[in-house]
Amino acid sequence: MAIEKSITDPSLAAVLQISDQARDQAHALLQLADRASDGRATADVQAEIAKQQKQLFTNISHLRGLHRNACLSARDTKAQTAEARQEVDRLHLQLQNLYYEQRHLQGEITGCESYDHKYQQLPLIPVEEFLALRPEYVDSNDDERMFARIEHEREEREILEQRRQELLKRKQKLINDNKRRKDDLANLDQDLEKFIDAAKPILELFEKAP
Structure with missing residues (x-):
């Protein structure tokens, strides 16, 4: 059973x-x-x-x-x-x-x-300072805020690079102007020496005159 x-x-x-x-x-x-x-x-x-x-x-x-x-x-x-x-x-x-x-x-x-990412080594401005400049990112998450900070750093560096290029151009212009002036002064010295050399006979005549 x-x-x-x-x-x-x-x-x-x-x-x-x-x-x-x-x-x-x-x-x-x-x-x-x-x-x-x-x-x-x-x-x-x-x-x-x-x-x-x-x-x-x-x-x-x-x-x-x-x-x-x-x-x-x-x-x-x-x-x-x-x-x-x-x-x-x-x-x-x-x-x-x-x-x-x-x-x-x-x-x-x-x-x-x-991983020690390179962006972590960038000299970014502090978060508080960035949020003071860009308050629209106050409620953003860390990733969005970090991306915005990096983008802000890129924009600032581009502006600084433009200024640096402008200063380099001004510097080069000043160097060229100084060189041109030095060349003008050198030419003037040569002209004066030639004038003095040319005037020596006349001076000698005046010296011989009674």
């Missing part, structure tokens, strides 16, 4: 049912055979023995068919179980790969977060 309760598969339950029937028929047939061996084998007993034998053979044949079907079903179940196990192993391997990829990505994220 406990075995019958533990078996829920209909085909196996049918096997147990036919087995019980075949067993009961075998016991009944043995009892009839005992009666026949005692010399009480009447025509009715012989007919009952033949009937029980026929039913027993039928149940045994049926039982063999059920046994064959149960073996085939067990074989199919084993094949399905093997396929399911392979699928579970495949999914488990994929899960392990995902765990590995997750750990790898977490390591990459940690590395990126701890």
